[in-house]
Every structure is written in structure tokens, then in C-alpha cells.
Amino acid sequence: MSILDVKCLIAGYEPGLSIVKGASIHADEREIVVILGPNGAGKSSFIKAIAGLVPVTGGQVLLDGHDITYGAAHLRVRQGLAFVPQTDNIFPLMTVEENLRVAGGVLQRGEVQSRIDETYTMFPDLARQRKLAAGSLSGGQRQMLAVGRALIVHPRVLMLDEPSAGLSPKFVELVFARLNEIRRAGLTIVLVEQNARAALAIGDRAYVLVEGREAHEGRAATLWDDPVVAELYLGQRRHA
Template sequence: MTALSLSQLQAGYDPDLPIVKGVSFTVKKGEAVCILGPNGAGKSTMIKAIAGLVPCFGGQVRLGETDVTGLPSHLLARNGMGFVPQTENIFTRLSIIENLQIAAQLLPKHERPGRIEAMLDMFPDLAARPRELAGALSGGQRQMLAAARALLTEPEVLMLDEPSAGLSPKLVGQVFETLRRISETGVTLVLVEQNVRAALTLTERALVLVDGKLAHDGPTDVLHDGKFLGELFLGHRAAEAGQ
């Protein structure tokens, strides 16, 4: 069953200069997929376009069977799309519990306390001090709050934009362990990541984006060969695929 599909998506900030140039792929329900690529390949722009934060100029985005192309981000969130931006992904001037309460507004009233409680159980670091300002959290704890916020509404698809960005190796390990637990609950996971090694341990399928186009779509095991991935990043493999 399809959770998310893109068909010839074109997106960016200027219709004459699209950054994402006709990308198509399908993600099955419960699948964990990582999107890799060199800097400037358009990975973050693509995920933001899916999340309704960057304009789409052509093509289609479907969430399940629903066409959600160009929907504003708050309607996508209400339709089951969870998105965790790369940085500035929590409200630092609000407390931890207030961050979760805002997300819980999307749920029926009777479900809200239970779901907030479930997230605090899942992330004990947050449960220890729910009234503290989120701005006081460490980098890793911020990522956990961002993930808790996105998971709270039980989204159909959870997309994360470089959750390891700016974190120490120890914290990257913690964050990816958290993502592994999330993935095991059956949530469809789409992950944009620069930390290739960490991403490949978490997901079973990788999409490689080069210059706004899909250069590879397949299992992650072939990408453990650094040379193959390097060629993809440099565009040699993409050129071969195009021939």
C-alpha cells in the first residue's frame, strides 16, 4: 500500500529555475527510506516542497490516495504528514509541554492527554522537566522534542530533514536509535541525511538525488560501497543511467 508518491515533481523558489527537476518515486506504508545526495542536490528543497513549505511548479504529490500537491503546511499536517525541519524545529520560547500541546490540537480533545503522555513515556528526557523552556534543551533533546511533536499526531508519513545536523557523534547515535524505535512502530519514514553511514544503517532503501534529479533508487546495501556512492554523487553513475 502506497504511503507517499511523487510524480514528476518540479519545485523551487523561482519557476524559471526549478531546483527539483521532475522527481518521481513511491514509498510504501511502513517503509523507511533515506534521501541522499551531495550539497545543493535539492534534497531539502524537495522534502520542503512535499511538506508544503516550498512552491511546486509541476508534477504531483500524493499522500496515500489523496493529491496534496501545493497544500499549505498546516493542512498537510492535518492530513497525516509529519515533518521535522533541519534546524529551528521547535518553539524555543514555549515550554516542552506547550510544544506538545500545540501539536495535540490536531487530535480530538479526548485523545490529547493520552497522546502527550505516550510521547513523554517514549522520550523520558522530556518527561523529566515538561515545564522547562524548550530553548534550554540540548541539540539532541531538541531533535527528540521535534520527533515527539511530529509523532504525537500519529502521522501517516514522518519526514525528517537532516536530524543529525550540528550534533556530536554521541548525540547522532542517540537520535538514530530513537528513529530506529520509531521506524519499528510501523511509521513510514522518509529521511533526508548528509550523514550517509548513519542513514544507511537505519533504512532499507535509498534515493540519491543529484542536481535535482533522481540518480538512484534501490536497496541501501549497494551503497555501502563508498566508490559507487562517490560516483553517484559526482554524477558519473547518473550520466550512465541517463544513457
């Protein structure tokens, strides 16, 4: 059974103006699912709607069989669905450690420190800068902090909105390598990406979102060469 099952989701900021127009995806355990699509396809709104940040007007979001479609965003985190936004994904005026600690509100008191230590083992850079204001971190380190913070509660599904945005190629490689490790540790990952090549390299399955709906689904390894996909999304760029 899929751990995350999104059925025909309709969502948008303004009533009557849907950006997500009936998109469906599913993700199985330990799977990396990539959502691609041209600019303005509604990828970002789609993943935010699954996270509970964009009002949903129709469809269903099932997490491990439980309907969470209309639940509050903060409750989804507790139920095991974590989300890393693309921008402004850290609290810049708080220290690195406070950024991690603030996400541990639902954990037992004794648990928080051991989870923070876990994060430091995974991202040693953060351990060195634990007392610094998070706003002083580099782009790559911010992304690590945001991912580390999302993992603090041991979610079952980790969703990321363009984790490679604004990062240098070296960091992109590093972030994707880490995501692959996280998946091997037992998590399911759903990510929206512009950087299709890097994302498809670690992904298992991929969806192409066009105009608020999923227009194509396929195995990540072969999606790049699929002529339908080329037509839908990659066409102009690849034949240019």
C-alpha cells in the same frame, strides 16, 4: 501500494528558478527511505516541497492515493504527513509541554494529554524538562522534542530533514535508534541525510539526488558499495 508517491516534482522559491527539477520517490508502509546527495542537490528543498513549504510548479504528491500536491502545509499534517525541519524546529520561548500541546490542535480535547504522555514515555528526558523553555534544551533534546511533536498527531509518514545535523555521535546513534523503533511501531519514514553511513545503516532503500533529480535508487545495505553511486556522489570523498 506506496503510501507516499512523489512523481516528477518540480519546485522552487522563485518562479522560473526550479531547485527540484522532476524528482520522483516513493515509500512503502513501514519503510525507511533515505535521500542522499551532494551539497546543493536540492535534497532539503525537495523534502520541504513534499511538506508544502516550497511552492510546487509541477508533478504530483500522492499520500495514500490522495493528491495533496497543492494542499496547504497545515492540512498535510492532518492528513498524516508529518515533517521535522532541520533547524529552528522547536518554539524556543514556549515550554517543552506547550511545544507538544500546540501541535495537538486537530485532536479531540481528551486525546491531547494521552498523546503527550505517550511522547514522555518514548522520550523520558522531555518529561523531566516539561516545564522548561524549549530554548534551553540541548541540541539532542531539541531534536527529540521536534520528533515527539511531529508524532503527536499519529502521522502515517514522518519526514525528517537531516535529523543528525549538529549532534554529537552519541546522539546521532540515539536518534537513529529511535527512528528505527518508530518504524517498527508502524510508521513510514523518509529522511534526508548528510550522514550517509548512519542513515543507510537503518534505511531500507535509498535515493541519490543530483541536481534536483533522483539519479539512482537502490537497497540501503548495498548502496554504499555501488560503483555508480561512488561515481555520482561519494566518489571524491571515498577515493581521497
